[in-house]
Amino acid sequence: xxxxxxxxxxxxxxxxxxxxxxxxKQIHGFPMQTEAKLSATALTVVEDHGDRFLRKMxxxxxxxxxxxxxxxxxxRKTELGPVTYESSxxxxxxxxxxxxxxxxxxxEWTKLVPFVKKCDMCYARQVKGEQPAxxxxxxxxxxxxxxxxxxxxxxxxxxxxxxxxxxxxYGSEEAGGTSVFFISDVPFEKLGLTEMSNQPMPVLTANALxxxxxxxxxxxxxLASLYWITNRRKHVAMSEAQEAASGTxxxxxxx
Amino acid sequence: MxxxxxxxxxxxxxxxxxxxxVALIFAAGCYGAYxxxxxxxxxxxNLTDGQPWGLWVGxxxxxxxxxxxxxxxxxxxxxxxxxxxxxxxxxxxxLLSFLGYLTVCVGMMYELGLPWRIWHPIVMWNxxxxxxEVSWCVMLYTTVLTLEFSPALVERIPWKGLxxxxxxxxxxxxxGLVMVGxxxxxxxxxxLGGLYLVAKGKVDPLWYSQYLPTLFYxxxxxxxxxxxxxxxxxxxxxxxxxxxxxxxxxxxxxxxPLLYVYALFRGIDLVTHGGLASLWYWRxxxxxxxxxxxxxxxxxxxxxxxxxxxxNPQHLYLTCSLVVMGFIANRLNVSVTAFERTSGYHYxxxxxxxxxxxxxxxxxxxxxxxxxxxxxxLPKKQPKKWIVENAAxx
Numbered sequence: 101x102x103x104x105x106x107x108x109x110x111x112x113x114x115x116x117x118x119x120x121x122x123x124x125k126q127i128h129g130f131p132m133q134t135e136a137k138l139s140a141t142a143l144t145v146v147e148d149h150g151d152r153f154l155r156k157m158x159x160x161x162x163x164x165x166x167x168x169x170x171x172x173x174x175x176r177k178t179e180l181g182p183v184t185y186e187s188s189x190x191x192x193x194x195x196x197x198x199x200x201x202x203x204x205x206x207x208e209w210t211k212l213v214p215f216v217k218k219c220d221m222c223y224a225r226q227v228k229g230e231q232p233a234x235x236x237x238x239x240x241x242x243x244x245x246x247x248x249x250x251x252x253x254x255x256x257x258x259x260x261x262x263x264x265x266x267x268x269x270y271g272s273e274e275a276g277g278t279s280v281f282f283i284s285d286v287p288f289e290k291l292g293l294t295e296m297s298n299q300p301m302p303v304l305t306a307n308a309l310x311x312x313x314x315x316x317x318x319x320x321x322x323l324a325s326l327y328w329i330t331n332r333r334k335h336v337a338m339s340e341a342q343e344a345a346s347g348t349x350x351x352x353x354x355x
Numbered sequence: 356m357x358x359x360x361x362x363x364x365x366x367x368x369x370x371x372x373x374x375x376x377v378a379l380i381f382a383a384g385c386y387g388a389y390x391x392x393x394x395x396x397x398x399x400x401n402l403t404d405g406q407p408w409g410l411w412v413g414x415x416x417x418x419x420x421x422x423x424x425x426x427x428x429x430x431x432x433x434x435x436x437x438x439x440x441x442x443x444x445x446x447x448x449x450l451l452s453f454l455g456y457l458t459v460c461v462g463m464m465y466e467l468g469l470p471w472r473i474w475h476p477i478v479m480w481n482x483x484x485x486x487x488e489v490s491w492c493v494m495l496y497t498t499v500l501t502l503e504f505s506p507a508l509v510e511r512i513p514w515k516g517l518x519x520x521x522x523x524x525x526x527x528x529x530x531g532l533v534m535v536g537x538x539x540x541x542x543x544x545x546x547l548g549g550l551y552l553v554a555k556g557k558v559d560p561l562w563y564s565q566y567l568p569t570l571f572y573x574x575x576x577x578x579x580x581x582x583x584x585x586x587x588x589x590x591x592x593x594x595x596x597x598x599x600x601x602x603x604x605x606x607x608x609x610x611x612p613l614l615y616v617y618a619l620f621r622g623i624d625l626v627t628h629g630g631l632a633s634l635w636y637w638r639x640x641x642x643x644x645x646x647x648x649x650x651x652x653x654x655x656x657x658x659x660x661x662x663x664x665x666x667n668p669q670h671l672y673l674t675c676s677l678v679v680m681g682f683i684a685n686r687l688n689v690s691v692t693a694f695e696r697t698s699g700y701h702y703x704x705x706x707x708x709x710x711x712x713x714x715x716x717x718x719x720x721x722x723x724x725x726x727x728x729x730x731x732x733l734p735k736k737q738p739k740k741w742i743v744e745n746a747a748x749x
Contacts, residue, residue: 165553171487172479191475192468194407195486199553203698206404207468209397214468301553305485308549308568312488315545316538323435323534330437 104162104181104279105226106248107235108255109155111284111291112264113242116153118146123237127222140206143219144234147292152284154291155243157234158183158204158219159271160279165301166218169199174216181248181279182221190215201275201301221245221279248279255283276300377717384714387707391465399707405698406691410708413690415462415715417547418683419455420493421571424579426452426500427533427540434533440605443598446507446732447590448583452540453500454719460497461715485549492543499536502528507730544575551689559693560630561644566620567689573620574651577613578682580606581655581675586723587733588672594724596733600668607671610678611659618652643684643692651681 118134121144125132130141138145144157160183167175167183174189175196196216197205208214222232226245230236235245244251252272259265264285271278274296282293289295390399402409429448432438464470476490506525512518548571551558564570584603590596625631634641655678664670691702726732 168481168483169486169553171481171484171490172475173481173484174479189475189479190469191472192470193466193486194468195484195550197404197407198550198557201554201556203404203557207396207407209402209404210395212392212395214396296556301555302483304552304555304565305549306483307565308545308552309483309485309488312542315542319538319541320534323431323537327435327530327534330435333437 104179104248105221105245106181106251106279106281107157107221107232107243107245108251108281108283109243110258111152111154111242111282111286113240114146114153114155115240115242116146116148117239119237119239120144120155120234120243121146123233124219127225127233138204138206140208140217143206143217149291152286152291154282154293155234156204157280158221159202159275160219160221161275161300162277162279163275163300163302165199165201165275166196166205168302168305169195171195178223180223180226182223182226183218183279184220184223185216185218187215199301201296251281255281259283273298276303377721380710380714380717383706383710384717387711387714388465390707391711396468399705399711401702401705401708403700403702405700406694406702408690409702410687410691410704410712411462411466413687414683415466415712416459417686417690419459419462420543420547421575421578421682421686422582422679423452423455423459424540424544424575425581425583426450426455426503426579427537428576428579429583430503430533431537434530435537440602443734444583444587444602444606446504447587447596447727449500449503450507450723450726450732451583451586452579453497453504454722456493456497456500457722458715458719459493461718462712463493465711485546485552489543489546489550492539492546496536496539496543499532499539503532503536507726507732510731541572544572545569547571548689551693554694557694557697558689559640559696560628560633561625561640562689562693563630564624564628566624570617570621570624573613573617574682574685577610577617578651578678580610580613581678581682584610584675585672585679588668588675590727590733591668594727594733595736596727597736598733600666603668603671604665607659607665607675610675611656614652614656614659614678618656621652638696640688640692640696643688647681647684647688649681650677651685655681 121134121142122132124130124144125142128141128143135142135145136147138156144155147154147156160181162177164175164177164183167173167177169175170190171193172189172191174186175183176186177183192214194207194216197207205216205218207216222230222234225232231245235243244254246254252269255269255272259267259269266284266287268288270282270284270288270293271280276299282288282291284291387399396402400409400411426449429441429445433441433445463473467473476487477494481487502525506522509518509521509525512521545568548567548569551563551567552565555563584606587596587598587603591598591600634644655674658664658670658674658677664674695701
């Protein structure tokens with residue numbers, strides 16, 4: 101992967117105006133009422149945590165669990181960074197929702213032809229060189245977008261220069277790294293951003309899937325050899341019985 | 356004649372009662388299907404984004420596949436290992452697996468959000484997905500099971516030439532089919548556990564393990580054998596099958612060591628992964644964990660060690676039902692209980708979810724019943740059958 105895009109969300113700057121939410125709903129054509137939690141019609145929400153606001157959205161992981169889980173490859177990590185969803189491939193198994201470590205994807209449970217809904221960092225806009233709608237709408241630059249390495253540098257610069265920041269960029273390493281980063285002056289756990297392994301989730305299944313050829317080869321040859329032994333035994337038993345039978349007939353002839 | 360009348364008087368209401376129950380289940384299932392397809396998942400299930408997989412996956416798919424493990428185990432024992440004494444139960448075991456897989460396939464049709472796209476995995480591949488491998492295992496192994504079971508149906512074809520050609524051709528292929536089936540089925544059982552590997556951090560430590568695939572495999576084989584024993588026992592009791600109960604006793608002697616191996620593996624895994632530590636906090640999860648272990652491991656191992664229980668078919672049947680219940684508890688714990696704490700959502704299936712699953716399983720049971728009655732699945736006790744048939748017409 102070459103250069104990818106990333107979003108930095110600075111919790112200390114967010115004023116909770118919900119312009120990002122509104123912009124997101126507008127470009128997706130969702131009903132405009134405010135929602136408390138991520139839903140199939142709210143791909144980003146501003147959560148009120150007392151004196152701080154946390155804007156939740158898909159983290160667009162570097163090595164996404166959802167994309168590794170999706171059996172038909174409807175979810176995909178693009179070259180540009182966003183994790184996109186190709187609804188025409190989806191069969192509605194919902195394994196992506198099970199797999200996501202950040203509990204982001206939402207399902208259209210109420211629809212008869214339901215699809216998965218999640219933020220894709222406005223991939224279509226970004227391809228055209230535009231900013232994601234939420235970032236563009238932010239009046240105080242609490243969210244900024246840019247190349248991932250540059251955005252990480254900027255985040256690093258902010259937390260080093262200002263002592264109020266927690267000395268960690270949430271998303272820089274979580275689940276193998278994401279394309280959305282949070283920096284904050286209050287502990288991340290207080291905002292519901294839980295501690296997480298730095299291991300990319302797909303690694304967990306890669307080992308099991310890597311064992312498949314071995315299982316097939318070893319299992320197959322084991323079964324084949326067992327069958328060979330069984331067959332051989334049968335033959336031996338049969339020829340012994342035949343010999344015994346011919347022996348007895350021979351005896352009876354002699355007597 | 357009075358005896359026959361008494362028998363028919365005894366049998367008739369019994370049959371009617373069962374038929375009424377089956378009809379009620381099917382009626383409920385029809386409503387469930389209407390709710391699912393005409394009103395949507397929201398109206399027919401209590402699934403949410405916190406619990407996107409519920410009863411249909413936990414019971415329908417995980418248990419449906421697991422309980423079907425008896426087919427490959429018995430077929431491999433007879434055809435590959437030469438345990439000829441199990442030959443009389445091969446067909447019933449394969450039939451059970453075949454119907455089990457059919458219920459899984461049917462279950463997919465209401466479980467998937469977009470079931471008309473069920474063929475997508477054939478042409479759209481993602482080899483990093485465990486579910487992709489699972490879908491291929493279902494497709495291939497269902498095909499293998501259909502082929503393994505096909506002679507029982509082909510035997511009924513009235514054209515002798517066609518029948519004999521097919522059976523001859525089938526005989527040539529059989530060993531290969533059994534081998535492929537054993538490998539596919541083993542992979543499939545393991546992959547179902549593998550599905551949950553990626554959800555580390557969401558699955559409660561009492562159930563999460565990097566060895567979930569192995570644990571799923573090790574528990575599926577004894578549960579599949581237990582289900583086969585139950586099915587054969589019921590055929591003996593109600594369908595005049597003449598299987599020597601000693602075969603069932605012998606099969607049960609295989610279950611106990613398999614459960615030992617599973618218990619040992621699970622125990623070591625729990626201790627080394629530190630999952631056991633969370634058992635000391637008193638939570639609902641702990642209770643359900645103990646229930647699962649009690650039913651699946653502790654009770655059956657104790658009961659199967661008693662000769663009195665092993666040799667009494669009815670007691671054996673009840674012990675096997677404990678194994679199957681424990682197995683179901685395990686799969687539901689992994690797929691539902693283990694997620695409740697992290698999702699913060701207490702999932703209780705809607706009645707329509709139960710209705711659809713129950714109707715699918717009942718359909719399989721009815722199919723099993725008629726297959727045993729009209730096809731050559733199990734050796735029959737001839738005289739008794741004569742009485743029953745006459746009683747039915749009397």
